[in-house]
Amino acid sequence: MSTYYNISQLRLESWNDLKFESSNLENISKGSVEGDKQIEKVKKIFKRLESIESYFALxxxxxxxxxxxxxxRQEYTAFAHKISEITKLLVSDKYRSNPNAFEDDDLNSDSLEAIDKFDGKGKNYFEVLFVEDISVQEENKLRHDLNEVCTSxxxxxxxxxxxxxFEDAMIALKFNSNIQAVVIRYAPPYKSKKISPFLEPFVQSILNLNIDxxxxxxxxxxxxxxxxxFRPELDTYYVxxxxxxxLKDNTLKTFDRIFYRAEDVQELHLTILRGIYxxxxxxxxxxxKEYSKKPTGIFHAMPISRGxxxxxxxxxxxxxxxYGRNMFLAExxxxxxxxxxxxxxxxxxxxxxxxxxxxYGSLNTFFVTNGTSTSNKIVVQALVKPGEVILIDRDCHKSHHYGLVLAGAYPVYLxxxxxxxxxxxxAVPLQxxxxKLLxxxxxxxxxxxxMLLLTNCTFDGLVYNVEKVMEEILAIKPDMIFLWDxxxxxxxxxxxxxxxRTGMFVANKLHKKYKSEKYRIEYEEHIKNLKKGEISKLPDPDKVRIRVYSTQSTHKTLSSFxxxxxxxxxDEDFRKKSQNTFLEAYMTHTSTSPNYQILASLDAGRRQVQFEGYELVxxxxxLAMVFRAKVNDHPQLKKxxxxxxxxxxxxxxxxxxxLSEYYNPKTGWNRMEDAWKNDEFVLDPTKIxxxxxxxxxxGDTFKNKYLMDKFNIQINKTSRNTVLLMTNIGTTRSSVTYLTNALLKIADELDKExxxxTSAESKIHxxxxxxxxxxxxxxxxFSYFHNSFQAVPGVPGGNIRGAFTLAYNEENYEYIPLSECLPTIKEGRVLVASCFIIPYPPGFPVLVPGQVVSEEIIHFLTVxxxxxxxGYRPELGLRIFKDAVLNRQKTVTSMGSNTKK
Structure with missing residues (x-):
């Protein structure tokens, strides 16, 4: 049974265990049986830590x-003190502002106090991975030579x-998030000789690489x-x-720079620092920041400028x-x-x-200062003309549905x-x-x-197999554009x-794959073996085009205002087919007075994820996994x-x-690598x-009465019987502890209630x-579009903009109370929505303009x-198109269809 989810948790817990056990050494009688047992216990933990620490510089x-x-030397008191101080440094993580604190002479109370008062002005610390089969003496010389060229x-x-x-280098990259550069000196041997059995669960994916x-x-x-x-943000160098x-071309393209052994180590040192800078x-x-420091005379708009x-x-x-002066100086x-x-x-x-x-691994990236709602509208309007068809998941964000109205696109709802x-x-099954496409x-x-438009991941954490979806859809329509929200x-x-499972990574991967000779051979073999009438699951390499767009709310999960x-x-056809219309759509929706603070935060947030993204994610x-385990294991919480x-x-x-669960109290943690590689859908563990x-x-009462009012805990979403919690790069161990404590207090309060x-109240409960x-x-x-708004009768796709604009005239619709809708439908009248009806939560439309109102939808809205x-006013009821308007519209649609034919 694996007690720890990852190596970070195991590492810190091991140092804490060593701290506790070493403190017991101070009170033992040297040479006693009890003392010998305690020493063996300390040495066992120490040996485990040596295996882990071999992948870290500090x-x-x-x-x-x-x-x-x-x-x-039996210096147990001094040993216990050193272990306590090292543990404090590692747990607080503040040693990165003063890595010299680990030096033997500096590991004292004064240095630790200075680190606690760190004001953020110290030098940032990182680690460089050197990969080479060298002796200890050669390693010491390398350290000495690099230390010699460092300056203040x-x-x-x-x-x-x-x-x-090779294996140890990959393990170091997986374990040590502080590595920011890799220097490969010659070719290393493949197999590791130091992987301890307790490390194997954490490195199985590396041991299965099969590159030996x-x-x-x-x-x-x-x-x-x-x-x-695995970590594309890192700088890589080859000696x-x-x-x-x-040297082969792919070797030259792989590394940021290639050095020769005879070259001065100073050049390597300066190159490493330059890459980081x-x-x-x-x-x-x-x-x-520089602008805010300049004295200026303000004779233009914005009285708030300079404050x-x-x-x-x-x-x-x-x-x-x-807000402070800097905010206004930068306005x-x-x-x-x-x-x-x-x-x-x-x-x-x-x-x-x-x-x-x-x-982010794109070919082009654009900053947007008014949210992903606007980003979605920009992309749809840029790429889709009126009358063209978009396959779209019905329960996507409402901005997409409004984007369809703006673009005049015909949605085929999934x-x-x-x-x-x-x-x-x-989520929407690929089949x-x-x-629908066929x-x-x-x-x-x-x-x-x-276009195919899907939400990835969904609000509740369901993630598509992006590669599988794109590959099988491109096999049917090789020029399909994908918009991943x-x-x-x-x-x-x-x-x-x-x-x-991200749009940009898969786009790059598939582009390389389809251009390769290896894929062409695979495709030809695949086509040869297809049975009569069977549809290919592989795209034609001569026809396929990779055209992928992703919209991201940086502010939701990363650092941004x-x-x-x-x-x-x-999009490999961006310049040829989309650039002009994209820029027009971008200018259509983007303010001529964008907020500079938001733009600066997007810039700074990018720096953060390149240096800390791997570690923080x-x-x-x-933390999400630890919280899961706590709830599953605690008898009061799981009640x-x-x-x-x-x-x-x-x-x-x-x-x-x-794979059906990440954690089981009896068996411990399950590894999720295979599921994330192969399953059609996976669950993002940060969505709890x-x-x-x-x-x-x-859910709504629990959110407001218990979490918000009593503990000021904010959450985004509830359903009738669930609440959604999320961890992110700003979540701390103390906040998870606070949440756990709050749930325990709520559970205790429920016990008392x-x-x-009384017996009557108990029955109600x-x-x-x-x-x-x-x-x-x-x-x-989704029911279906009324035939007045269908693009082609009997074929998926509806004229949502036509229905939306038809409701501009208030004489075209009427209101029917919700309680009267079911009887009206049973009497044989077809009710057609004239507006969006969007329950919140979940925040997506159950009705769109032009959609037929089904009995199931009415029942859903009722309960x-x-x-x-x-879009729904209880005092008036549902806003429905009048029958006469639908009949008139049906005639117009029919005439239009005949004209096109």
Whole structure:
């Protein structure tokens, strides 16, 4: 049974264990049986830690050796003190502001106090991985030589980690998030000789790489390519004696720079620092800081600029004090003085967007200052003409539906599978997408199909197999454009499991794949073996085009001010087919007065994820997993709360791996690599859905009465019987502890309330529980567009804009009370919605303009217990098109269809 989710958790817990056990050494009688047992216990933990610390520069194996000597000399009190101080440094993470704190002479109370008072002005510390099979003496010489060329003027500090084999280098990259550069010196041997059994569960994916068949001389370049695959943000360098003429092209392209052994180590040192500095630059944020320092005369708009209208005011100077002077000094409408225009960038903003493009793996990246709602509208309007068809998941964000109205596109709505037990929807099965596409093909409308639009990941954490979806759809329509709404998935590009299911990563991967000779052979063999009538699952390499767009709410999961968003593009036809219309759509929706603070935060946030993204995302996953385990293991918590598992969200037929849960109290942690590689859907563990049905309290009440009012805990989403919690890169261990404590107090309070209930009240309470745990309101699918608004009768696709604009005239619609809708439908009248009806939560439309109102939808709206239904006025009822208007519209549509024919 694996008690720990990842190596970070194991490492810190091991240091804490060593701290506790070493403190017991101070009180033992030397030479006693009890004392010998305690020493063996300490040595066992110490040996485990040595295996882990061999992959880190600090405290490092040299210092671990010194600590072991202290035990051998029976200096138990001093040893316990050193262990306590090292543990404090590692747990607080503040040693990175002063790595010298680990030096033997500096490891004292004064140095630790100085670190506690760190003001952020110290040098940033990182680590460099050196890979070469060298002796200890050679390693010491390397450290000495690099130390000799370091100066006080260097902008950064770094330590080095030396690994002698291919596998150990990969393990170091997985374990050590502080590694920012990799230097491969010659070709290392493949197999590790130091992997302890307790480390194996954490490195199984590396042990399964199966690259040891490669010749040892090729392992250096292979390792370089794997570094770029698993952690592409890192700088990679190669030291070799191979003559330039003998270096392969892919080796030259893999590394940021190639050195020769005879070259001075100083050049390597300066190159490492330069690589870090290039990523550290924030062109627009830095320009804005510099601008704010300049004395200026303000003779243009914005009285608030420089804070002049605020700090001199008797009535709003408290506003200025709250935000501070820098906020106002940086407020300007100027595009000069080092600043730039968002609508036509040529300087710092252009560079900042290019650096973001490199960080997120796109060909083009655009900053957006009014949220992903606007990003979605920009992309749809840029790529889809009126009358063209979009396949779109019905329960996507409402901005997409409004974007369809603006573009005049005909939506073909796709239905996610329902999860009725928890009053939520899952995701759209691939087979349904293919069926709709083939239906359109059979109807002769394939040439009008332009885009597939899916939400990845969904609000509740369901993640598509992006590669599988794109590959099988491109096999049917090789020029399909994909828009992946990654509003809640901006963080996913910075850890490998997640990255494999992002639009940009897969676009790049498939582009390379389809251009290769290996794929062409695979495709031809595949076509040859197809049975008669069978449809290919592989795209034709001569026809396929990779055209992928991702919209991301940077502010939702990374560091950015609210409404900070990005559009990432990997479109090989962008310049030829889309650039002009994209820029027009971008200017249509983007303010000529964008908020510079949002733009600066997008720039600074990019710097953060390039240096800390891997570490922070892994930590947010770890905290989510630890919380899951706590709820599952704690008898008081699991009395009222269930953390929903993969099996609760994803039906078996979509889980080829068989993985149904991340954690089980009896068996411990399950590894998720295979599921994330192969399953049709996976569950993002940072989205934690807790079933609260057994509390007898619905989700909205639990959110407001318990979490918000009593503990000031904010959450985003509830359903009838669940609440959704999320960890992110800003989540701390203390906040998870606070949440756990709050749930325990709520559970205790529920216990007290139950004891105080009268028999009548108890019956009411049990009825509530039964309602929340056994009575599930139906989740209706999209019905269909009324034939007045169908593009072609009987074929998926509706004229949503026509229906939307028809309702501009109030004489065209009427209101029917919700209670009268079912009887009216049963009498034979077809009710057609004239507006969007959007319950919140979940926040997607159950009715769109032109859609026929089904009995299932009315029943759903009747039993819905949410606080808001956008577009619905209870005192009036549903807004429905009049029959006479529909008949008139039907005639117009029919005439239009005949004319086209």
């Amino acid at each position: 405290p490092g194996l040299f210092r671990m050796g010194l600590l072991l000597e202290m035990i051998e 003027n260097d902008q950064f500090n770094y330590g080095i980690v030396v690994q002698r084999t 068949s490669k010749s040892e001389m090729r392992l250096g370049p292979v390792l370089g390519r794997l570094v770029k695959k 070799t004696d191979t003559a330039l003429g003998n 290039k990523r550290y630059e924030t062109p627009f944020f830095s320009a804005l 002049n209208s605020v700090f001199k005011s008797r009535w709003i100077n408290d506003f200025g004090k709250f 300007t409408s100027s595009t000069k003085g080092g600043l730039d225009s968002l609508l036509q960038p040529t300087g710092s903003l252009k560079t900042a967007q290019k650096m973001a493009s490199d960080a 239905d996610s599978y329902p999860i009725e037990k928890y009053s939520m929807y899952g 349904q997408i293919k069926d 239906q359109l093909k059979e109807a002769g409308r394939m040439q009008l199909v332009k 990654e509003a809640w998935f901006a963080f996913a590009g910075f850890t490998y499991n997640y990255k494999q 609210r409404q900070g968003s990005m559009i990432h593009i990997w 892994e930590k947010s996953i770890e 009222y709360f269930d953390v929903l598992t993969i099996g609760d969200f994803i039906p078996k037929e979509f889980r080829a791996s068989g 859905t807790i079933h609260i049905g057994r509390t007898g309290v619905n 139950l004891l105080a209930l 049990q009825d509530r529980i039964e309602s929340l745990t056994q009575d599930f309101p139906p989740l209706p699918d 819905l217990d949410v606080s808001e239904i956008h």
